[in-house]
Amino acid sequence: MRKPRLPEVTHLQFLVLAVLQGGEQPGRTVRKAIGHYGVRRTAAAFYQMMARLERDGLVEGWYDQITIGDQAVTERRYRVTPAGARAWEETRAFYENAGLAVARERWSDA
């Protein structure tokens, strides 16, 4: 059996990738969605994390123009990359399989 590896994404990044599994989203929607799970990040901290995810190649971001009233605003949208989807899947599998397996083992300090 292959030795399980610890996941490389943090639980916060895992949440973001999970939100983007459903399809591309603007940043503010992602921020609101992870807010439902008790994650409170200022906009600056949130986009710093997104920039990091982009640099690591887990998500892809681009600017898109929307119109509100008579004003045009350029908002940032994100979608998960194949690498991101893989990382999310590996993390999910880790907690599901390796996590359960660890719980079923009998451990002793002897």
Next chain:
Amino acid sequence: MREVFDPAHADLRIAYLDARQRTPSRLARAGLRILYAARVLLLALDCGRVVFAATLAFHRSRPPDDRHPQEPFTMLLYYARHALRLLVREPGFTIAAVLTLALGVGANVAVFAVVEAVLLRPLPFADADRLAIVKHRDQRTGFTKQDVAMGDFVDLAARQSVFESMAGYGSGQGLMFGLGDPFRVSTLGAGPGLLDTLRVRPVLGRLLQPDDSRPDAAPVVVLGYELWQSRFGSDPNIVGRGVKLGPRERQVVGVAQEGFRFPPAAAVDVIVPMAVPATAPAERKSGWPYAVARLKPGTSIEDANANLAILSTALQREYPRSNQGSEYFALPLRDAVVGDTKPALLLLLAAVGVVLLIACANVANLMVARSLARRREMAVRMALGAGRGQLVAQLLAESLMLALAAGCAGALVAIWGVPGLVALLPASVAAPGLADVRIDGSVLAFTLGVSVATALLFGLVAALTVKRESAAGALVAPGRVTMSRTARRATSALVVVEIALAIVLLVGAGLILRSFVRLLAVDPGFRAERVMTMGIAVPSDRYKDADSRRAFYDRASAALRALPDVRDVGTAVVMPLTGNNWTVGFERVEQPVAAGARPPEVGWQVASGGYFRALQIPLVAGRLFDETDTPHTRPVVIISEAVQRRFFPHESAIGRLIQSGDGPAEIVGVVGNIRRADLRDEPRADLYFPAERGPGNQMTLFVGTTADPAGVLPSLQAALRAIEPSIAFLEARTLSDVAAASMQVTQLALWLLGLFAVISISLAAVGIYGVMSYVVRQRTREIGTRVALGATGRDIAWLVMRQGAAIAACGTVLGLAASLVASRSLAAILFGVSTSDPATLAVSAGALIAATVAACYGPARRAVRVDPARTLADQ
């Protein structure tokens, strides 16, 4: 930083725009805007924090062996931490310095926000920098106007070789019927090719095509996006529907793109085709469209002007009677739109720049004084091996921290100041972007830039006073450390500069104050008090001919005159004091101008007899227009005294005939001169045609009242509606308001320059107080010795005052010289006062010397009270 700030800022903006859409109240919207600006500022700070924290985390993640103690980031952290600790330890100094700088930075940012919105933000057209307005200049009088004679327009458009396209347009007001009460709409008359020249796109249907402008074409209209939204509920099936605009039913063929405004500051509710003949009409001086053109790629405005100059000369040669002295030139669209606002704004920016310089000089003085108190600390550092560079870096880090704190506080000052500044701007400043002045990325970048520049400026002065050789002395006898000669000179020089700069602002404010007083004293030739002006329009399908309109105006005048509080009622076309330069050729029948020569021009106005009585323009000879002048009687005119003097110098003008469009017209009256276009204008020669002979569907009523004119307005409107229920009321203002509006630019400059002058003179006084206090402290022993040797209180006070007076004198001389140069930039705003007005210069210098004396009084008093026994014992 951008990768974090930009998306987060977009989210903030979306939330703000969303909330704004749901808020109908203007007050609440203003509140939202302030809140938004504050949140942007907090976001910028938060972004700085997050990025800094990330960099720090990265730095710390490396093993300590990797980090060299002298590497820039470690040093930066060290300096920043140390500076912050020092500043927190001296809250008095920190607060004084931050507040002084925040005032300077805030004022700069607020004015820059307006400059950015008005002068720097691109106009909302594709390749807007290639758009130009073609204007006319009369070489004989120097007057320029935007109206182009139709004959010239057609010829210029056909012959020019520098523009990709050139199109005519006209702006106006119309009435729209059929959606409840008739309401006023802003119309843009678009000549063939106008919308292509401006590169406008439709959001629905199509725009106008050249065929729509043909006289036999079906009447069509393109709706403005905002009107389509507000009055037609964004109806997607609007294309093909009919709307009644003025007398005609027109078919809607499309909706223009969102936010389309032309001219850029004017709302466009509807766009209708404007006819432009294919060949120049025989009556060349007719039609009067405005002209806008798009330069060919790679063609400059100078090329265009060279081409237009050649064409103007050709037209002068071909049509001397109409074109002698006529010259056409092109002006970039932005310059044409921004007009007089540009020099005024740049002047303000310069003035706030001066305030900031004074604030910097003050803080630099504080820093120098403080660095002296820290001499021992510096000496210890030097003794332990710190280089001069490190000490300078330390001082610079402190000033940078101060400036950044001041930048944040200044941005808050600006957020509060911008709405106030925009509200102060006169309504006549119709600059694009003014409605949307905001503290955005570029303004925040400007704030950051100003703050850092400020830090370098005052930090360097303080840093330059650090001297190595005095280190030993400072350690041995810390109590006796005195300012080095360089430092002493530097602080005195700073105060001299402060005083000089303050004088420049003071002289500017003084000159504008004198202009304003002169303007208030100008006699316009008519009485503006207790006159109500109101635009009215009657439906043109009901009032088709001059007789029916005349009948309406007769009935309306009689009904209004019967009202209590109404003295007289008149009508006219041109509103005085609004810059109108319309002219007409003047030619006596018995002295025709030579064949091929263009008759001289005089001001043009259509007015009724009641107009002169309502405005109390005196009748000098003959009679005013009255009920005997009708559309069917022979043409008559009234001239102003200036016409009498110029064309009938030694004879009576009454009864003489002049050429007019209707044939020879008899001069029946001579009235007093008025300053028609502007209060700064010289009284002009004016020719009045009787409104009684051919009143239009739209006219301006001038109602002289015996009570407050604004209070009479409702009863005027009720009386007119009783006569004609479908009458539309256009703009209503008292003539006093119109006169006040014509002085608003001067008034604004007066307010702001006055405010800046007061701030700067206060700062300069604080500066000189600081320096003199320091001098007294330094010379305590000397003063004690002098007193012990028999000097009186007067001698001691004079000793201190003399030094202060020397600094003030240097600053005053320098400032007066500088203001002689600087005040030339005010020439356009000044009226009746020279830029080197000796009285203003003397009063400004006197005010500053008084402030200096007041500032020296405290230190001098302390010097007088020095106890010689104690100071000598200390020694």
